[in-house]
Structures are given as structure tokens and as C-alpha cells.
Amino acid sequence: MLNNAKRSWGRLAARVLPRLLLPWLLGCGAAFAQFEVEVEVVFGFEGEIVADAWNPVRVSLRDAPDAELLLELDRGTLRGGERWLRFRAPLAGGGGRRTFEEVIFIPAWQQFVWSVRTPDRVLASGSVERRRLDPRPLHLVLSRTLGAERDLFDADARVLEVYGALPERASAFDGVATVVVGDTLTPSSPAALAAAAAGGSTVLLLEPTGNAPLPEGYDALFGAPLQRLGAGWLARSEREEAAALLAGLPRLERRTLEAALLTPDLAAPPPHLPPSTLLWALFGYALAALLLVRYGRLPGLWSALLLATVGSLAGFWALRGEEVVQEQARTLVLAGGPLAQRLEGRGLFSPARRDLTLDTERYGLLYPLDEVASPRTVPPSAVPTLSPSGLRLSLGRYEALLLARRPELEDARFYWRGDELINAGSRALEDLFILGRGQQKALAADSSLRPELGDNLPPDAYTPLLPHLPRGSALARDGDLVLVALPTVSGSSRRPSGRDRSVSGSSRRPSGRDRSVSGSSRRPSGREYEVARSDRSVSGSSRRPSGRDRSVSGSNHRPSGRDRKRLP
Structure with missing residues (x-):
């Protein structure tokens, strides 16, 4: 009897206890998992x-x-x-x-x-x-003292104190204008600072106070007070001179260079058949139809109609082209010292609706710039999807697309070394042009060149880029690849400023972006925004010249009847 009661209680506990404990165990497990993740x-x-x-x-x-x-x-x-x-x-x-x-x-x-x-x-x-949302660039400060370097920048600048280590990828510093390295407790690696400079930032090392040692590798990286590295600068100065140094260093804007590189014609459709060809074809058909009708009468008329049908179909199939996505690429390489920053863009044109996958291994990580090509480049129903492996998107019929590749670093192939230009590549460079010295002869592979004064008329491919490059920049071309050797401190007699937009001694007619031409002996055009005073006034005249005065200082020509005031 007692044994039966024990067995009954045991069976009851075995049935009831799990049901009572199961919700509690599940709740504890979920809470534990939520706490741990x-x-x-x-x-x-x-x-x-x-x-x-x-x-x-x-x-x-x-x-x-x-x-x-x-x-x-x-x-x-x-x-x-x-x-x-x-x-x-x-x-x-x-x-x-x-x-x-x-x-x-x-x-x-x-x-x-x-x-x-x-x-x-x-x-x-x-x-x-x-x-x-803020498009202004960042100014990073690596210091243990909060707000210590805030006075180095303008009042409206985006200054951010960073207490952790910086990334070692140059593209991460695309939106960073300045990196100031002070007495930080967690110094970043020299590789991260070099990546920041090569990516276009100005990296400034403040001299430590007292006898405080520099982190390992900093002496080798900041060996000179000021030097170019890639698209940016490496600088080293005292605290008192830092503000003036930062204010005088130009920064290359990736956005403006990219806009000058990726023009809408990069994604333009293939050229159409010239109208003259169509006119000649129409003339030939009219002559053939006239002869068929004249000598063949009714059978000739049917032959002319059949010829028109067959010719139209043949022309349609011959001119329609292949329904494959056409693509073009342009690359700009900015070199300073041993490193270079690579900016690349790609244009796509699709004659038919297609779903595309552009893998990273071949194309790099791309971003669609559809607002540049067309407001309807990417249909709203097809959402472009980026991933580390590539880009997936859809293109409609006869739609174009511009793509920008993530900036990357590479070894410099074309750069300044002192007063010489170096071509370290295995192919010759053509269309060599230097801002301030003009055109140069071709630079053979694995050779150097000491520049000379030449014709200041640049190739058409360089015209959109010139207003955004500092004086002393050298440009060369290898197919669709444009290489720029940025001026270094040792190779320039002065520090380049952000206002350098013109070519000294230019004899060409400037574009709308050129502001002034130093030492030009030509007659100024109406497109120039600034004209030298010698080109505006009459020699010896004390009055303000009017818009009708076209004479140049020192000119001995006879004034026209419109010039009422006599020359002294």
C-alpha cells in the first residue's frame, strides 16, 4: 500500500514538475541569451x-x-x-x-x-x-586633453576628438580634411597615418613638450617638416606654428576631381549613322527605283517595292548593333612620393533591360552615381544592392549609368623626385604637361626627365582637371589612364596655395575657369574674369579706362576717333 502511494506521488511529480519548470527555464534561457548577445x-x-x-x-x-x-x-x-x-x-x-x-x-x-x-x-x-546629415569634412584631433587643439581651426569647422586607433584604409579618410596628432594615450599606427595622408588628408604631428618620446615609427614617417605623400600631406611643427601651417596647405577635393573625370559622355550611347550616309543610300535607292520602273514597268515597280523592304530590314539588322552592355572606364592616379591614390569611374549603357552584377574582384566596390547620368537611371522598383562581393542593379532599355569606384592606394608610377619627373612603369607616357612649364616630350619607360619651358596649350583631356590641381602638377597619359605627379615640397620653390589655378606664362586662350594668366602677351578675351591692369589701361593715362579702351600698355598705335583724350 505504501509502495503504491510512493509510486503514485512519483508519477505525479514527474508529470507536474516539468510543466511548472519549463516556462521558467525557457524564460531564463531567453533572458540569458539576450543578455549575452x-x-x-x-x-x-x-x-x-x-x-x-x-x-x-x-x-x-x-x-x-x-x-x-x-x-x-x-x-x-x-x-x-x-x-x-x-x-x-x-x-x-x-x-x-x-x-x-x-x-x-x-x-x-x-x-x-x-x-x-x-x-x-x-x-x-x-x-x-x-x-x-552634414557634408562638411572632419578635422580629427588625437589628444588626451579635451578641446586642446580646437583653436587651430575655424569656428564653424567640424572638429572631433578621437580616442581610439584610426583605421588603416585610405578610403576611410575620404571625408577627413585634417588629422592632428598630439599627446594621445592610444597612438595610431604609422600605417594608419600614412593611409590618411595618401588618401588626401593633412596629417600634422605636434612636437611633444619636454623630452617625451615619439611613438615607434613616427620619426621615420615624419622625417621632414613638410612632405607630400599620395594625395595629402605629412607635416611636423611646433604648437605655435600649427595654425598657420594648416591654413596654407591645399587639399585636393575628391568630389571635384571625380566630377571632372566622370562626365556624362562616359555613359553616352554609341554614335548614330551620319546623315550623309542616309542621304547617299536614299539617292541610290531613288535612282535604282527610277530605272526599274522606267524599263521594267509593272514588274519593275514590284521590284522597287521589294528592294525597299529588303533594304530597310537589312539596314535595321545591320545598324541595331549587339544588345550587350557597353562600358567605358576612366582612371585618375594622384601620386606624391612613393604612394598614389587611384580614382576610377565607369560608364554603362544598356540597349536592353538587364540585371547586372558587378563583382568586386574585377570592378572594385562601386557606387552608382545615377543623378549624374540621368534622373531615371535606376528604376524605383529595382533597388541597387551593394555588398563586399559586388553591386547588383537593373538597367532599363536605353538607360545609362555612371559608377564611381572606391578610392584605393597603389605604388606611385609617375612622380616628382627633386626637380626630375620619374616614370617607374614599363610603358611610355604621352601628352606630358606641367602646370607652369607647359608641354614636355614623351617620357620613356623606366626613365626620368628634367622639365623645360614649352607650349602652354594643354591637351583637351586635361582641361577639366587643371583648375583643381596645384601649380607644378605634372600630367601624363597612358591610354585612358591619366597620371598626375603632385608637386612636393622639395621640388617646389614655394608652398602651393589653394588659389593657384592658372598657368604662368600661358599663351593659350584660357577657359572659363581660368582666372588669370601671368605674363601673357596676348590680347585678353571676354571670358577671362581678371585682366592685368596693363591690359586695361592706356600708358600714361590717369583716368579709369572704359570698356572701349582696347590698347595695351606701351602700344604705339594711333588711337581711333573714339578716344577723345589725347595720349601724353
């Missing part, structure tokens, strides 16, 4: 994003399963409607802490949402408010 997503530097620039993205996972990072940006307008862009990246999970780092292009957005998710659930999500 940590997700941290940081855009830009310390959360500061530069719109219309390449920005670093950092995702940290702790004890999380394999997941995916999904970014969705609406870059549309009130007039054009929503235009979404997606970025997807796989995140490797596992025990401990794992970090994912990437550099992506973040345009000016209307909406910006992100999420880290698995196939089953969302681990984390959030959004970036539009009020945080």
Missing part, C-alpha cells in the same frame, strides 16, 4: 558621418550567431520620390568578440535605417536622423 554598430568616426563621402563602418558582435548587416538609405527628393539603396554584408558569429569593418559610400539621405539580423530574428536595429 551584444551588438555595436558605429558609422563614421565616433558616430560622425560625412555625407556624400566614403565612411568607415564598424560592427562588433559578442557571443552572437552568424548574422547579416543591412543598411537601407533613401536618397530621393520631394520631386523625384523615394530612391532606395541597400548595403548587405555577412557577419561571422561565434564565441567571444568579433569585429567587422568596411568602408561604404553614404550619400545625402532622406531616411537611413539599419539592422543586424539572422534568418530567425533581429539582433539589433536603429536609424540615423536626417538632422545629422
